[in-house]
Amino acid sequence: MKYISTRSGAPDLDFEGVLLTGLARDGGLYVPENWPQFSKDDIKNLRGLTYSEVAVKVIQPFVRDVIPDFDLKALVKDTYQQFNHSATAPIKQLGPNQWLTELFHGPTLAFKDYPLQLVGRLFDYILKKRKNKITIIGATSGDTGSAAIEACKDKKSIDVFIIHPKNRVSEVQRRQMTTVKSSNIHNIALDGTFDDCQDMVKDLFADQVFRDKHNLSAVNSINWARIMAQIVYYFWTAVSLGAPDRKFIYAVPTGNFGNVYAGYAAKKMGLPIDRFIIGSNENNILTRFFAPDNIKGRMSMSPVVKTLSPSMDIQVSSNFERLLFDSLDRDGKAVANALEAFRKNQTIEFGEQSWSEMSKIFEGISLSDEETKASIKNIYNSTGELLDPHSVIGLMAGRKAKNINDNIIVSLATAHPAKFPDTVNKATSIYPNLPAHLSDLFDRDENFTELPNNIDTIRDYINKKISERSA
Ligand SMILES: *Cc1c(COP(=O)(O)O)cnc(C)c1O
Numbered sequence: 001m002k003y004i005s006t007r008s009g010a011p012d013l014d015f016e017g018v019l020l021t022g023l024a025r026d027g028g029l030y031v032p033e034n035w036p037q038f039s040k041d042d043i044k045n046l047r048g049l050t051y052s053e054v055a056v057k058v059i060q061p062f063v064r065d066v067i068p069d070f071d072l073k074a075l076v077k078d079t080y081q082q083f084n085h086s087a088t089a090p091i092k093q094l095g096p097n098q099w100l101t102e103l104f105h106g107p108t109l110a111f112k113d114y115p116l117q118l119v120g121r122l123f124d125y126i127l128k129k130r131k132n133k134i135t136i137i138g139a140t141s142g143d144t145g146s147a148a149i150e151a152c153k154d155k156k157s158i159d160v161f162i163i164h165p166k167n168r169v170s171e172v173q174r175r176q177m178t179t180v181k182s183s184n185i186h187n188i189a190l191d192g193t194f195d196d197c198q199d200m201v202k203d204l205f206a207d208q209v210f211r212d213k214h215n216l217s218a219v220n221s222i223n224w225a226r227i228m229a230q231i232v233y234y235f236w237t238a239v240s241l242g243a244p245d246r247k248f249i250y251a252v253p254t255g256n257f258g259n260v261y262a263g264y265a266a267k268k269m270g271l272p273i274d275r276f277i278i279g280s281n282e283n284n285i286l287t288r289f290f291a292p293d294n295i296k297g298r299m300s301m302s303p304v305v306k307t308l309s310p311s312m313d314i315q316v317s318s319n320f321e322r323l324l325f326d327s328l329d330r331d332g333k334a335v336a337n338a339l340e341a342f343r344k345n346q347t348i349e350f351g352e353q354s355w356s357e358m359s360k361i362f363e364g365i366s367l368s369d370e371e372t373k374a375s376i377k378n379i380y381n382s383t384g385e386l387l388d389p390h391s392v393i394g395l396m397a398g399r400k401a402k403n404i405n406d407n408i409i410v411s412l413a414t415a416h417p418a419k420f421p422d423t424v425n426k427a428t429s430i431y432p433n434l435p436a437h438l439s440d441l442f443d444r445d446e447n448f449t450e451l452p453n454n455i456d457t458i459r460d461y462i463n464k465k466i467s468e469r470s471a
Contacts, residue, residue: 001062003030003224006325008332015063016126019119019225020134022218023205028332029321030224036061038235038270043244046235051088052080054239055118055232058269062228067125075125079118082107084435089114089233091240091410094383099410100395101237104388107437108176109416110311111259112147115229120151122225123217127157135159135214135466137204139197141255142169142311143415145187146176148219153182159214159469161462163188163197166450169310172419172434172441179444186465187448188458193304195315196453203455210459214466221258221319230262235271237410244272251277251398251411253309253390254286257317259412264323264361274407279397280366281307285315287364289355297355300347308369308423309389311415327354365397376427386432388415389423 003018007028018030055076080088085105092100106113145162152160166189178187238248252260260276267273278286282305289299301315328334342348375392391413398411417424417432425431
């Protein structure tokens with residue numbers, strides 16, 4: 001499989017290349033040159049398989065030329081064996097036509113473990129083969145950081161620098177990152193928002209000398225490997241609930257657009273998905289974009305607001321670029337021009353044709369903090385499910401969606417309620433406890449460095465830490 005950049009100005013790469021590269025050199029994101037196709041029979045043949053077995057079938061076409069099937073099977077099996085639920089991603093019924101896939105049974109209790117536990121193993125596998133080292137730099141709104149740290153700790157071939165926005169992640173989230181004791185893990189608390197952290201990562205990648213010196217790579221959803229591993233649970237869920245004979249609508253709590261974009265990829269691969277409902281908090285740039293009267297396709301940034309669902313406190317959804325690439329007929333120059341203009345002017349019109357095409361498959365629904373809290377309570381009272389503030393936004397987005405017809409609605413639960421215990425407690429008077437493997441989290445020592453939002457300072461810090469470790 002060949003991968004191409006959404007801005008058409010970087011070399012085409014194979015899977016090994018995209019995994020190790022992360023962000024394309026022209027600032028774009030890698031996507032497969034074409035989508036592997038699953039026929040109805042291929043989809044039927046997934047029935048009755050375990051999560052790991054489905055994962056192997058879905059991932060194979062993306063990696064086959066660089067990872068032998070035998071090795072892929074072993075890596076995938078080892079990954080999902082470690083999860084805390086025997087179904088890996090259990091699916092629950094919450095209403096007559098409403099289902100919920102729980103993606104919080106990995107080590108750090110958010111859906112990001114599902115891709116990153118595998119990505120960590122893929123890095124290790126390929127770096128051993130190449131006898132090479134990399135430096136991972138990641139921005140986190142809370143959950144990517146801990147999932148990446150957990151996936152890469154103690155791996156000799158990887159140094160990990162995770163940048164989180166100071167005081168803007170929950171205490172559980174921060175402690176999950178800062179209490180991991182491993183000499184290759186470095187936590188930075190940046191004085192800024194998540195968007196500032198994400199821009200910092202992009203700017204570090206744009207420094208080609210620095211980038212080459214340390215072999216930078218990424219664990220954010222700008223890395224294609226992450227999206228690839230997330231396609232799996234769309235297949236897993238749909239097949240479990242009757243695909244290819246039924247059609248689906250997925251409701252996805254969305255920040256960086258990575259998770260829902262993986263669903264779009266599944267649809268492109270032949271999974272019968274009618275549409276996606278994008279759930280967001282008050283940072284609702286996508287809801288505004290997909291509003292029915294926004295026919296010129298205007299997208300405009302506004303300042304990031306702090307909400308009860310911090311992992312979605314994002315304005316600029318980086319994976320939207322991958323969707324845009326398709327909607328502009330894979331014209332990389334047009335994507336580059338549009339996004340540079342958007343950066344500069346904070347607003348852009350993508351045009352009626354491109355917008356109406358995207359609007360056929362995406363709808364946006366946003367919830368205020370008050371609605372989020374009320375919904376956690378209502379859902380608990382009516383179904384017995386205790387949901388975290390992100391998952392409940394996904395669920396409510398599904399419930400509020402229009403034109404459901406006879407589609408099955410599935411929402412994705414992206415975090416365990418114990419990751420956001422204060423909000424859940426305020427809403428329901430129930431304090432969700434951490435699972436056993438994290439029960440002493442609040443007693444562990446923390447380790448992180450506070451740094452200003454200044455690229456020179458961050459670069460110096462990274463240089464220093466790497467040279468200390470190799471000394
Ligand atoms: C990261 C995250 C999201 C947003 O996912 P994207 O892929 O960035 O859209 C939603 N919920 C939780 C709990 C998360 O950690």
